[in-house]
Amino acid sequence: MIRNRPDVVEALPQVPVDAPAAPARCRPHLVETARLQWRVGDGGDPTDLAQRFLTAHGLPVDDLTRPSRHTPHGVCGAALFLSAAAGASAIGAPTGAPTPAPALPDLVVVVYHHGAAAPPHPAPPAWRLGDWRDSWTPAAHAAAVDTVRAAIARGDVYQVNLVGHAAAHYTGDPRPALARLAALPGARYGGTLTGPGWTLGCASPETLVAVEHGRLVTRPIKGTRPATAAGRRDLLASAKERAEHVMIVDLARNDLARVAATGSVRVDDLFAVRRWCDLWQAESTVSAAPAAGLGLADLLRALCPGGSVTGAPKHAALASLAALEPVGRGAGMGALGWVGPDRLDLGLTIRTAVADTRRLHLWAGGGITWGSDPAAEVAEAAAKAAPLRALLAAA
Structure with a gap:
């Protein structure tokens, strides 16, 4: 575990900051003043470590119902990344195979x-x-995919989100290439985060959790078709995609209910079709009033890893994917975003890549139900990765 706390703002060199969900007006003027890095092997609860570190640096995340004010003279906020393995570790679930990009902390x-x-x-x-x-x-x-379908037939799980990984060697500086991902259409959490020996680039459209107008909000995405008129009709008419989607919406409702005021969970929007690059995707909005005194650690333990990239029931799905996926999820399927004095906005790291000193790494997958066709699931994962592969390969 690494903690870094310079004495003054000027103690670290200024570099351009493009952290996902950071305030746009502040980005040209942000200076890093403290950093915490942790890996699964370090032990402890990463969500508790994050909360205590942020609170010690002037960000009031021990009670999200009482935000403070953003001022130009104090702390602006913090970028936060929590890997899928870290989220699983925090709730006592299997963390999966070793990451192929160990330079990136969890x-x-x-x-x-x-x-x-x-x-x-x-x-x-x-x-x-x-x-x-x-x-x-x-x-x-x-x-x-067939193995998951057999587990569903036995009643072990209802849905499992399988994720694959790919890597490519590179030469040059990966930061400009990864920064280009933010320009992909629908990249709600477009941006980069950098550390010693690694750079993470994100083009995610999915909100894992945000605090908006005093409510907790999550926007699970599940269901994909080509962004054509026929693809949109097919997505809206697909009983398989709707069943898969509603399953995850129910999981999101259950996750939020653990940290919400009693009776406040609601589905604000169900199965809305949105566009990301050349794909249609189904998205719902689930919200709730936070329970009194809710802190960041409890919120992260309730929502991480995200239900749309694990499956249902969550613990059983995590055990299944840990046994099936050949490499760890690394930068993929985690949480990435901004924690400020007056806001919290974390995206789910789908459509996300990371560079170590030699290779670029990319993850993509999809939810498997009893009605899944193996060949179609393989093709869907490839379609999700294709825009990122093309943009990263550009000169």
């Missing part, structure tokens, strides 16, 4: 104050991306 909290505008980056060296190598073949992926 918890990163970076605190920022306001300073002078950061200088522009120098021109990056030439960028070149090699061929992608998948961690499992299409046949192995399809076989895993």
